[in-house]
Amino acid sequence: MYVPFGRKKKGKRAEYNRYLLWxxxxxxxxxxxxxxxxxxxxxxxxxFVYIPVMVTGCILGPKESALVGTIFGAASMWKxxxxxxxxxxxxxxxxxxxxxxxxxxxxxxxxxxxxxVMGLLYGRAKKSRHPMAWILGVSTLGRTIHSFLVYVFxxxxxxxxxxxxxxxxxxxxxxxxxxxVLIADGILLLCYLFRNSAYFTRFFERIQTVDRxxxxxxxxxxxxxxxxxxxxxxxxSVALYFTNRLDSVMxxxxxxxxxxxxxxxxxxxxxxLLGMISLAILTIIAILLYQKNFSYLYYEARLDGLTGLFGRxxxx
Numbered sequence: 001m002y003v004p005f006g007r008k009k010k011g012k013r014a015e016y017n018r019y020l021l022w023x024x025x026x027x028x029x030x031x032x033x034x035x036x037x038x039x040x041x042x043x044x045x046x047x048f049v050y051i052p053v054m055v056t057g058c059i060l061g062p063k064e065s066a067l068v069g070t071i072f073g074a075a076s077m078w079k080x081x082x083x084x085x086x087x088x089x090x091x092x093x094x095x096x097x098x099x100x101x102x103x104x105x106x107x108x109x110x111x112x113x114x115x116x117v118m119g120l121l122y123g124r125a126k127k128s129r130h131p132m133a134w135i136l137g138v139s140t141l142g143r144t145i146h147s148f149l150v151y152v153f154x155x156x157x158x159x160x161x162x163x164x165x166x167x168x169x170x171x172x173x174x175x176x177x178x179x180x181v182l183i184a185d186g187i188l189l190l191c192y193l194f195r196n197s198a199y200f201t202r203f204f205e206r207i208q209t210v211d212r213x214x215x216x217x218x219x220x221x222x223x224x225x226x227x228x229x230x231x232x233x234x235x236x237s238v239a240l241y242f243t244n245r246l247d248s249v250m251x252x253x254x255x256x257x258x259x260x261x262x263x264x265x266x267x268x269x270x271x272x273l274l275g276m277i278s279l280a281i282l283t284i285i286a287i288l289l290y291q292k293n294f295s296y297l298y299y300e301a302r303l304d305g306l307t308g309l310f311g312r313x314x315x316x
Contacts, residue, residue: 019207021056021064023285028052028068029278032075033271049076051184053115054122054142058135058188059195062119069115073108075274080107082267083260091158102157110153114146132189139188140181147171206296207289213299224288231280239273 028049031037037049053072057065079085080092080103092107094100118138125134148168155164171177194200246265250257257265 017060017064019204019285019289020060021067023282024052024056024060024064024068025071026278026281026285028071029075029274030282032072032079033275033278048180048183050111050114050142050146051187053111054118054139054184054188055191057115057119058122058126058139058192060119061123062116065115065119065122066112067115069111069113070108072115073111076111077103077107079271082264084264088161088163091154091161097158099158106150106153106157110149111146114149117145117149118142132192135188135192136185139185142184142188143177143180144168144172203289203293207292210292210296210299228284231284232277235273235276235280238276239269242272243269 031049031052038047050069050072053065053069056068077092077094080089081095085093085096090096092103094103097103121138121141122135125131125138128134148165151163151165151167154161243266246269
């Protein structure tokens with residue numbers, strides 16, 4: 001059956017996007033619950049957790065970046081539900097703020113809107129005559145756009161908190177603002193160049209070829225599901241073991257925690273579990289891509305160099 005060129009190219013991009021989207025979702029979760037997302041080295045404190053949202057908007061599109069922004073908002077909403085967070089951060093938690101709907105809109109709505117806006121801006125930048133220059137411009141404004149949207153939502157939904165648009169300018173005057181902009185610009189530029197490189201295209205064309213061959217195998221998805229379930233079970237086991245041993249140590253030393261402290265401990269343990277799961281997903285994706293690329297190279301090595309066909313033995 002004849003497939004128009006545009007449709008075929010669009011189908012290839014859809015295959016690329018599927019893998020890239022899962023990578024960005026897992027990376028967003030991992031950065032939300034690890035040191036990579038929040039760098040605290042006194043007196044330096046940098047937040048990189050919304051960079052995956054920006055990268056997704058640059059290499060995929062507004063819908064995908066809005067989804068990753070939603071993940072970012074949900075993770076921040078969960079972290080804000082602990083007792084050890086500040087008063088301003090507690091507004092992002094439906095349980096702590098006392099106004100669940102407003103907190104959900106603030107935490108998830110503002111971040112999803114941030115992702116969607118960044119995706120639209122990157123889309124316009126890539127269509128310009130000088131895409132790299134405009135991409136750098138959008139990346140430079142990324143932190144300011146995020147701060148602006150969050151403070152607008154805070155001022156509208158929680159006016160009594162005292163936060164508003166003016167706080168956006170205060171954020172721009174922070175000493176770490178320029179450092180963040182330089183790092184974000186470098187990351188976004190590298191991701192854009194890699195996404196459009198010949199190596200990336202060849203690599204994912206190999207992955208797509210192997211995926212088409214695997215589609216003929218009825219038990220391929222079943223094996224993948226079993227592997228994913230095993231990794232999730234292992235992650236839960238590690239987190240559960242850590243929790244039980246921590247309780248045993250505290251009981252052995254006669255330590256009794258208040259309800260708030262016990263809740264915060266459980267809260268941190270769940271964050272640890274989510275970080276483990278996101279890291280496991282990233283590892284699975286990396287292993288799958290490596291294995292599929294190796295399978296394609298093995299498949300290609302068995303072809304005749306002149307005709308591109310299997311030899312007689314391999315054909316049968």
